[in-house]
Amino acid sequence: MKKVDIFFTINGVKKTVSAHPMKRLLDLLREELELTGTKEGCGEGECGACSVFVEGKLVNSCLIPSLQVQGCEVKTIEGVADGEQLHRVQESFLKEGGAQCGICTPGMIMAAIALLEENSEPSYEEIQEGLAGNLCRCTGYTKIFTSVVKACQK
């Protein structure tokens, strides 16, 4: 298959990228746009390290062919902070020890933001369930839960 032009908005900026239509969104972001904050942990939709927003919805970018974002708004971890001003969820992960090795962190932060957008005051169990699509091997999740709880209080 030949390359096609894909137009979309990435972190608020309109872009056109020529790419193979089946190229994974994850690779499009990382290789064509050099947005390497989005990570690959499994490549099969299990770990959530590649989580991004497409049209405001949390998706695993390793499962999405590039063509599917034609005309869409895509947001990655690089578009979360407002310049130097971190998002409250980022602040909270930083302060509460929500990031250790950091490889799951971009995806986890995207998932936490998605959770809080849907439910501004989730219970502990709702946080547990809400983040269950994102694996972390370092933290045992406890400090991630605290980070989300603290972010709600901001």
Next chain:
Amino acid sequence: MRWIGKDVPRKEGKDKVTGASRYIDDITFPDMLYGVTVRSETSRGILQRTVFEEGIPWEEFTQVTCKDIPGNNYVALIETDQPYLADGKINHPLEAVLLLAHPDKYLLQEARRKVSLEVDPLPPVYDIEESLNQKEIVWGKDNVFKEYLLEKGDIDQVWEKADHIIEGEYKTGAQEQLYIETNGIVAVANPEEGVTVWGSLQCPYYVHKALMALFDLPADKIRVIQTTTGGGFGGKEEYPSMIAGHAALLAWKSGKPVKLIYDRLEDLAATTKRHPSLTRHKMALSSEGKILGMEIDFVLDGGAYATLSSVVLSRGTIHAAGPYLCENVRVRARVVATNTPPHGAFRGFGAPQSIFALERHLDKAALQLNLSKEELRRRNFIQEGQLTATGQVINEKVSLADLMTKAMEKSDFQKKKEQFHSENKKNKYIKRGIGLSSFFHGAGFTGSGEAYLESMLGMEATKEGKIRILSASTEIGQGTNTIFSQIAAEALGIEYDLIEISVPDTALVPNSGPTVASRTCMIVGKLVESAAIQVKEILRQSGFLASTYSSSEFSKACQSYLDKFSQLRVFSKYKQPTNIKWDDQTYRGDAYGAYAWAVYVAEIKIDLRTYETTVEDFVALQEVGKVIHPTLAAGQIEGGVAQGIGYGLYEKVVWDKGQMINNQMTNYIMPTSADIGKIRVFFEEAPYAHGPAGAKGIGELPLDGVAPAISSAIENAIGLDIPEIPVTPETLHEYWVSRKVNS
């Protein structure tokens, strides 16, 4: 104290929460090639031919076999048995045979599938029993990589004096480290400049040593740089030497930079895991519940090559008798060869296996003696002044009895036990239970290891008036950069922000030893402290620093010193405290400089419709010396507890002909956030004289105690003593059904 014991911001935290950190796969070079590894499917045999199928432009590919190796074809570590690329003989499935590189990574994947290897099979050995029985000799003379005999007192005379003799057999499975960032290396290599590699790794100097042998190059022609590393847990201790060698060989031959990143399938199937184990216990007890003797036969499955197995075995052996006083001990420990990919380092390093067996065995003994699990342990806890199994005099203020009391309180053990007992009677399917474990974990290298390593750390002043720490100890998520900065800032009496950490790059930093064995804080942290004291002393003596000073005065003093002398750099080298003595021949003496002590309590729920076990509450109480950073320290324990829950309940490696066949995150199940109940962490602090500000090591400790506490709770819930882990629903079902048949 101003910085020690405070929750300062993680040094590299901001880059991690914004996605700015550069991990290995985020690094590219112009004109870079991608590399892949072609591996054997057969578990054992003689390689006859490599077949390149049609339809691939093979001439465009860089190909490397063992014939292309400029130096020695083995991974330099302890033994020299493991080849970088198989030279005729295949000893395990997924053994590397051929390397390919090409600019198009999609074509490369296709090419890998179009290579087939013709192998004449030889009969393999797949498990511990087969290897011990010498079904085939697959390594050395007798399949045994290493054997230790640890003896104290006279075990042979205790059996006749014993009121009870209790025997048991325990098994633990392999466990994958499952760092979320897979392994990867980028290499640049050519005869003029030598070899440079960037990678996700724990031990830059291990890789450095291995590449020197592989390329037969002097130290200054090899450079190893650690990139931000997405978790290690031991899985990036020895294996990166293999990948670095492969990437560098491809770069050497092609003359171009080469990136070699494993995808998850390959990482799970081909790289090291925790050693499976088989332990037999025979224990003599008095009617009062005193342990009179322990005879332990401890065997690990090492896989096809020796790698680090002898050292893993050593730690497992020394921890096998636990933190209990026993006058008569014999531990016979062996690690044997099988035709599976080599097992390797994983957080805990042999201790989780032998401690699982011992703790389960103590529960068994308690039941038989009609004592509570708590009471039996209390009657045997080792105390200050007493001798461990290796004859080490415990000279720390051991507080296991206190820890036990506190853990009982925090978990509300007695009340919960009674409550569950009465609820379980009423509820047909849901059964709850509570269980415990008590254990210790030695910090630093075993025995003479630290003295032999002679770790070195550097510290220098920068033009900006800051202090930079030069160390090869890697940040892998555990917080090395942060705690080193705290220790330095405290010792120098300056702002935390004035401390910088050099990238671990063998061209810039001395060898502070590998980032393993719970040694970074206690051993290398102490070097940070002593280097800081030297720097302060030099500045004072030069007259640039007054006896009291502010941070900005300190910075100015550094700058003035540099203006005058152009360089301020010190090194500090590890010196074994004189009271530590170890004899490698007799395997006796002070096995570790210090131990961390712990009592863990697990509260679980079993659903007898699905046979699923979930942890509802977990109390992790430990004494680890001075806690440098409470949030990071608790994070270490919580993460370790979660891995321990996986080890005990979920994480089963399914083997077929020596190969992991569930090598996907979909079917190798690690705990998710929904599987982890509350983990409650408590620290007791008894400062250790030889640790920085009194700290000991904590990294590995949590892995030791979780699985046995969970199994203990399962026994409490349903009266089933399951002597193996993981207790998956299938395993529980099997034992449950056979129990009904038996009774």
